[in-house]
Amino acid sequence: FKPTFFKCSIMIITLALSVSCKNEKKQEAPQKTETKPNIVFIYLDDLGYGDISANGATEISTPNIDKLANGGVRFTNGYATSATCTPSRFGILTGIYPWRNKDAAILPGTAPLIISTEQTTVPKMLKQQGYQTAIVGKWHLGLGRGNVNWNERVSPGPNEVGFEESYIMAATQDRVPTVYIRNGHVDGLDPNDPIEISYKTNFEGEPTGKDNPELLSMEWHHGHNNSIVNGIPRIGYMKGGEAAKWNDVDMADHFLKEAQTYVKKHKENPFFLYYALQQPHVPRTPHPRFVGKSGMGPRGDVILEADWVIGEFIKTLETEEILENTLIVLSSDNGPVLNDGYNDDAVEKLGNHSPTGGLRGGKYSLFDAGTHVPFITYWKGTIEPTVSDAVVCQLDLFSSLAHLTGSTEKTDDSEQLLNAFLGKSNQGRKNLILEAGQKTALRSGDWVLIPPYEGKPINKQVNIELGISNEYQLYNLKEDRAQKNDLANTNKDKLAELTAAYHKLRGK
Ligand code: NG6
Numbered sequence: 025f026k027p028t029f030f031k032c033s034i035m036i037i038t039l040a041l042s043v044s045c046k047n048e049k050k051q052e053a054p055q056k057t058e059t060k061p062n063i064v065f066i067y068l069d070d071l072g073y074g075d076i077s078a079n080g081a082t083e084i085s086t087p088n089i090d091k092l093a094n095g096g097v098r099f100t101n102g103y104a105t106s107a108t109c110t111p112s113r114f115g116i117l118t119g120i121y122p123w124r125n126k127d128a129a130i131l132p133g134t135a136p137l138i139i140s141t142e143q144t145t146v147p148k149m150l151k152q153q154g155y156q157t158a159i160v161g162k163w164h165l166g167l168g169r170g171n172v173n174w175n176e177r178v179s180p181g182p183n184e185v186g187f188e189e190s191y192i193m194a195a196t197q198d199r200v201p202t203v204y205i206r207n208g209h210v211d212g213l214d215p216n217d218p219i220e221i222s223y224k225t226n227f228e229g230e231p232t233g234k235d236n237p238e239l240l241s242m243e244w245h246h247g248h249n250n251s252i253v254n255g256i257p258r259i260g261y262m263k264g265g266e267a268a269k270w271n272d273v274d275m276a277d278h279f280l281k282e283a284q285t286y287v288k289k290h291k292e293n294p295f296f297l298y299y300a301l302q303q304p305h306v307p308r309t310p311h312p313r314f315v316g317k318s319g320m321g322p323r324g325d326v327i328l329e330a331d332w333v334i335g336e337f338i339k340t341l342e343t344e345e346i347l348e349n350t351l352i353v354l355s356s357d358n359g360p361v362l363n364d365g366y367n368d369d370a371v372e373k374l375g376n377h378s379p380t381g382g383l384r385g386g387k388y389s390l391f392d393a394g395t396h397v398p399f400i401t402y403w404k405g406t407i408e409p410t411v412s413d414a415v416v417c418q419l420d421l422f423s424s425l426a427h428l429t430g431s432t433e434k435t436d437d438s439e440q441l442l443n444a445f446l447g448k449s450n451q452g453r454k455n456l457i458l459e460a461g462q463k464t465a466l467r468s469g470d471w472v473l474i475p476p477y478e479g480k481p482i483n484k485q486v487n488i489e490l491g492i493s494n495e496y497q498l499y500n501l502k503e504d505r506a507q508k509n510d511l512a513n514t515n516k517d518k519l520a521e522l523t524a525a526y527h528k529l530r531g532k
């Protein structure tokens with residue numbers, strides 16, 4: 025009797041074990057879906073490393089961005105690929121170094137699409153993993169194939185490179201066409217008032233910033249003296265499309281509403297939203313609610329405005345009960361600039377604020393402030409709050425998010441650094457090629473090598489040092505964050521080592 029009982033109980037135990045094993049297996053399923061969180065890129069335009077209080081700003085307060093920074097991973101060595109917008113956006117979306125693409129330079133509003141429709145992109149890769157995909161905000165990667173007719177569907181564009189839904193501005197807030205485009209169609213266009221755009225010649229009888237200063241509510245400083253829209257002189261000429269023209273002061277609220285609506289509509293299944301804010305790029309047009317609030321003029325005011333919309337957006341994720349299932353990546357496309365072509369008091373009212381956070385250079389520069397930007401990952405309940413000094417680049421999101429979501433896709437340039445992005449490892453890249461105006465430099469560990477280049481060392485119009493010199497420059501960022509001590513002449517070994525590494529990586 026006893027042995028049988030023993031046998032039986034063993035059987036029961038085995039059964040129980042196998043059941044519990046099965047249960048464990050079953051439990052894997054929901055765990056798997058947990059690796060498909062919603063993914064949101066919140067991408068700012070020209071926001072400097074030092075422009076957020078989480079990174080040490082004391083003259084301006086960005087509580088909503090800080091909440092992400094202090095509740096997630098705050099990277100102290102996070103990089104955009106480039107010191108201007110178009111190449112950085114190319115890099116973050118394709119996982120390919122933009123200097124490999126000769127067209128990845130600041131584009132006019134009439135430029136053709138520079139991402140091949142054959143190219144893998146973050147949204148395409150995520151779509152294959154079952155994601156819904158959308159962009160809201162600034163595009164600036166070109167549209168169409170040249171000679172766009174803005175009165176018909178404009179294509180190819182974001183919808184042809186992986187975004188199922190798009191609500192965008194074509195280029196920049198200071199460039200025509202000054203209209204929103206939904207899935208290729210100009211939003212609110214009256215067919216009886218067709219749009220014409222040119223970056224070469226004005227349309228007869230149309231006022232310009234250059235000839236009609238009496239019509240301006242904002243003064244231009246350099247460039248920006250073509251067509252006037254809402255009293256603001258722009259780059260490029262535009263005629264018609266009156267009803268479709270955007271309202272600059274409402275732009276932040278407008279994009280926010282689009283982003284919120286998207287989230288509410290798509291929350292049942294995983295989505296990827298690329299939410300590309302226009303601030304604090306020029307023209308800086310804070311909504312009246314924010315005017316004067318920073319004491320720093322419009323540049324400070326639009327940073328407060330951006331922080332506010334980010335707060336509202338996160339509230340939406342919270343009220344829709346998906347914040348804990350959403351990985352947020354917040355960064356900026358390039359470093360800061362004060363006067364970028366309009367007299368808007370950015371210089372005069374700066375006070376003690378340091379947009380670069382003490383880094384050298386700024387937008388357009390090969391010095392660190394050109395590409396070293398705010399970089400935050402946040403995933404409530406999954407990412408433990410931490411500060412990371414791993415060197416990470418927006419380029420690396422492609423392979424890392426592929427890994428997270430179970431895709432085997434990767435690109436040669438994009439490193440799989442998921443553990444760094446989730447705050448589980450301090451291990452970032454060893455080497456990173458940085459780009460400004462299609463000139464490149466190398467960050468390697470704590471070191472930066474800037475090869476010699478022809479050209480002016482300073483862009484006088486924006487008053488930024490570009491990092492250009494006809495000699496090699498070598499800096500140790502750990503000891504010399506501000507790049508004040510060029511060690512090229514005193515550390516020949518390091519110079520040789522980095523020069524070799526740089527040429528190898530650049531393939532020349
Ligand atoms: C420059 C513009 C600048 C800005 C920049 C693009 C002039 C003189 N300057 O050419 O104002 O629009 O392009 O900025 O036109 S970015 O952040 O989109 O790269």
Ligand code: CA
Nearest residue numbers: 069070109357
């Ligand atoms: Ca930019």
